[in-house]
Amino acid sequence: FPSHDTLPNLTPLTTYYFRAYATNSVGTSYGSELNFTITITIGSNYAGGIVFYIDSTGQHGLACAPSDQGNFQWGCHGTDIVGTSTAFGTGQANTNLILSGCSNRPIAVSVCDNLVMNGYSDWYLPSIDELQLMYSNLHVQGIGGFPNNGYWSSSQNDPNNAWVMDFLNGTVFLRNKNNNFYQVRAVRAF
Secondary structure (H helix, E strand, O other): OOOOOOOOOOOOOOEEEEOOEEEEOOEEEEOOOEEEEOOOOOOOEEOOEEEEEEOOOOOOEEEEOOOOOEEOOOOOOOOOOOOOOOOOOOHHHHHHHHHHHOOOOOOHHHHHHOOOEOOEOOOEOOOHHHHHHHHHHOHHHOOOOOOOOEEEEEEEEEOOEEEEEEOOOOOEEEEEOOOOOOEEOOEEEO
């Protein structure tokens, strides 16, 4: 193929085999069999969203929804959701804690939990550390269509406040959980 042609609809982490051949009046001659594998990269469309983290195996990571889910309250102002964490890898557990400890709806986590997008229904609200990776690996690189707004994390600080990531300048700050000015962007693990 010329260098400007692409092969559409190939699946990442799949090995493709090919060989060249030529046919003329004498017969058909085949070249050597070659292969290639499509790798998953930061910023690629995979697993229903945009990849912003890949683990050391190159096969698992996190992807965010390709667009925002809207502006919602974090929910349950004054209620202590015990056990949420700011750490990377805790967004799903945080989401589950909030869903079981807060019956207000719709709120940031319920919108993520109820999301069905691109064939996937296991979305959640990211922890603040996961949001920071999304900011640095996608937004700073001009990927993902993020507006310069604050985004809710699933990381509570106290019964009244939760952590927000500002996509304008990368700062992290606390906001009152009943504030509905902040965006929601769901993520999922693959």
